Amino acid sequence: xxxxxxxxxxxxxxxxxxxxxxxxxxxxxxxxxxxxxVFSRDELKQEMMxxxxxxxxxxxxxxxxxDRDSVDQAMRGVDLAFHAAALKQVPSxxxxxxxxxxxxxxxxxxxxxxxxxHQIESxxxxxxxxxxxxxxxxxxxxxxxxxxxQAAARGLGDSDTKISSVRYGNVMYxxxxxxxxxxxxxxQGQPLTVTDPDMTRFLLSLRSAIDLVLFAxxxxxxxxxxxxxxxxxxxxxxxxxxxxLFRSDVPIEVIGTRHAEKLFETLTTAGELxxxxxxxxxxxxxxxxRDLNYAKYFTEGQQxxxxxxxxxxxxxxxxTVPEIEELLLxxxxxxxxxxxxxxx
Numbered sequence: 001x002x003x004x005x006x007x008x009x010x011x012x013x014x015x016x017x018x019x020x021x022x023x024x025x026x027x028x029x030x031x032x033x034x035x036x037x038v039f040s041r042d043e044l045k046q047e048m049m050x051x052x053x054x055x056x057x058x059x060x061x062x063x064x065x066x067d068r069d070s071v072d073q074a075m076r077g078v079d080l081a082f083h084a085a086a087l088k089q090v091p092s093x094x095x096x097x098x099x100x101x102x103x104x105x106x107x108x109x110x111x112x113x114x115x116x117x118h119q120i121e122s123x124x125x126x127x128x129x130x131x132x133x134x135x136x137x138x139x140x141x142x143x144x145x146x147x148x149x150q151a152a153a154r155g156l157g158d159s160d161t162k163i164s165s166v167r168y169g170n171v172m173y174x175x176x177x178x179x180x181x182x183x184x185x186x187x188q189g190q191p192l193t194v195t196d197p198d199m200t201r202f203l204l205s206l207r208s209a210i211d212l213v214l215f216a217x218x219x220x221x222x223x224x225x226x227x228x229x230x231x232x233x234x235x236x237x238x239x240x241x242x243x244x245l246f247r248s249d250v251p252i253e254v255i256g257t258r259h260a261e262k263l264f265e266t267l268t269t270a271g272e273l274x275x276x277x278x279x280x281x282x283x284x285x286x287x288x289x290r291d292l293n294y295a296k297y298f299t300e301g302q303q304x305x306x307x308x309x310x311x312x313x314x315x316x317x318x319x320t321v322p323e324i325e326e327l328l329l330x331x332x333x334x335x336x337x338x339x340x341x342x343x344x
Contacts, residue, residue: 005031005217005218006028006031006032006033006080007031007032007033008032008033008034009033009034009079009080010033010034010035010036010037010077010078010079010080011028011033011035011036011037011078011079011080011081011082012037012039012074012075012078012080012081012082013025013036013037013038013039013081013082013084014039014040014065014074014081014082014083014084014085014111015039015040015083015084015085015086016037016038016039016040016049016084017038017040017042017045017046017049018040018084018085018175019171019174019175019206020084020126020171020174020206020209020210020213021038021040021084022049023206023207023209023210024082024084024210024213025038025049025053025058027210027214029053029055029057029058033057034057035057035058035059036055036057036058036059037058037059037060037061037074037078038058038059038060038061039061039063039065039070039071039074039085040061040062040063040085041062041063041064043062046060046062061073061074064107065085065103065107065108065110065111066102066103066106066107066110067110068110068113068114071110071111071114072114072117072118075111075114075115075118075120076118077118078115078118078120079120079121079122080120080121080122080123080217081111081115081120081122081123081124082123082124082126082213082217083108083111083123083124083125083126084126085103085107085111086103086104086108086126086142086145087099087100087103087104087138087141088128088138088176089138089176090130090136090137090138090139090260090261091258091259091260092138093136093137093138093141094136094137094138094259094260097137097141100137100138100141101137101141101144103141104138104141104142104144104145105141105144105145105148108125108145108148108149109148111123111125112125112148112149112152112163113152115161115163116152116156116160116161116163119160119161120161121161121162122161122162122163122164122217122220123149123161123162123163123164124164124165124166124213124216124217124220125145125146125149125163125164125165125166126165126166126213127142127143127145127146127165127166127167127225128142128167128168128169129167129168129169129170129202129265129266129267129313130142130262130265131143131145131146131167132167132265132266132267132268132269132310133266133269133310135260135262136260136261137260145165146165146167146225149163149164149165149223150163150165150223150225150287150288153222153223153287154222154223154287154289156222157222158221158222160222162220162221162222163222163223164216164217164220164221164222164223164224164225164226165216165224165225165226166212166213166216166225166226166227166228167225167226167227167267167268168202168204168208168209168212168227168228168230168267169201169202169203169204169230169232169265169267169313170201170202170203170204170265171204171205171206171209172203172204172205172206172327172328172331173206173331173333173334174206178235178238179238179242179328179331179334180333181193182238182239182242183242183246183334183337185250186242186243186246186248186250187337187341189250190250191250191251191252191253192239192242192243192250192251192252192253193253193255194235194236194239194252194253194254194255195235195254195255195256195257195258195261196235196254196256196257196263197234197235197236197252197254198234198236198263199234199235199257199261199262199263199264200232200233200234200235200263200264200265200312200313200314200318201232201233201235201238201264201265201313202230202231202232202265202267202313202316203230203231203232203233203238203319203324203327204228204230205327205330205331206331208228208230209228211228212226212227212228212282215228215282219279219284221286222287223286223287223289224284224285224286224287225272225284225285225287226282226283226284226285227267227268227282227283227285227311228281228282229281229282229283229316230267230316231316231317231318231319231323232264232313232314232316232317232318232319233318233319233324234318236252237319237320237321237324238324239252240252240321241321241322241324241325241328242328244321244325245325245328245329245334245338245343246337246338246341246343247343263314264312264313264314265312265313266310266311266312266313267283267311267312267313267316268283268285268310268311269310269311270308270309270310272285273285273308273310273311274308275288283311
């Protein structure tokens with residue numbers, strides 16, 4: 001990361017009290033940033049963060065991205081914004097799809113329009129692999145968030161607010177993810193509940209997700225979507241790796257695939273790969289810059305797409321159980337739990 005990019009800047013993080021916000025704050029507080037604004041609805045989490053950090057550069061804004069007035073108040077005077085606020089839990093979004101729509105789509109539209117109107121330098125929106133070929137309300141609304149961001153970017157020039165997005169798979173040990181669930185089940189002596197042993201998921205540390213966001217910030221052109229290449233594992237192997245680390249003999253119980261759950265996730269489609277740039281550890285998916293000339297949608301096609309396949313957790317590099325153990329040991333939260341369990 002080029003720390004000079006943040007020197008003297010005012011930075012806004014929406015949803016800043018979440019897993020991403022905590023980690024991202026730690027990273028940019030090491031720079032000469034002028035001010036960091038944490039924007040969220042949860043006053044208790046904000047107060048806990050305030051007491052923990054004791055950093056005068058961090059300012060807290062209570063508000064909801066659904067409320068444009070509160071967004072504008074937080075956006076005023078901002079140079080750089082990172083949009084992480086969202087409804088992310090698949091079951092919650094399934095039961096309350098209109099709430100997912102209001103937060104993930106309408107709220108994101110508020111962020112994008114406010115950023116443009118306040119002429120900030122750059123906005124990076126955080127998306128998910130579930131936005132690709134979505135089968136659930138969470139993925140559908142995050143996919144629409146990407147479209148909202150790109151639609152706005154399509155009408156902007158190089159000197160205007162730069163709008164980009166990042167897309168990544170499961171962040172290991174993030175709130176609501178399966179790893180803390182498995183660890184809690186091990187601690188309670190309960191079976192590890194696996195939906196489908198052959199189900200695969202991309203595995204990414206929170207630090208790698210932060211690196212992706214910073215890479216997008218440093219390299220984005222209008223409307224780009226950046227993807228971090230990632231290995232994957234089966235849920236069965238992930239459960240076994242945790243059992244090995246905690247020296248547990250609890251059984252693995254198969255409970256069946258849950259509603260709105262995929263057997264595997266997709267980070268980029270074949271159609272996107274046609275217009276993607278391989279940047280080593282990252283893929284840059286260029287914005288579809290077709291205008292309102294409808295012939296480009298209906299009467300003109302691309303031959304290259306049929307020679308490619310989607311980039312999924314089934315066809316990426318598959319981690320072995322020892323490799324999963326090594327990756328798990330790189331997570332501070334897992335190290336802490338192992339120490340509490342007397343295994344480290």
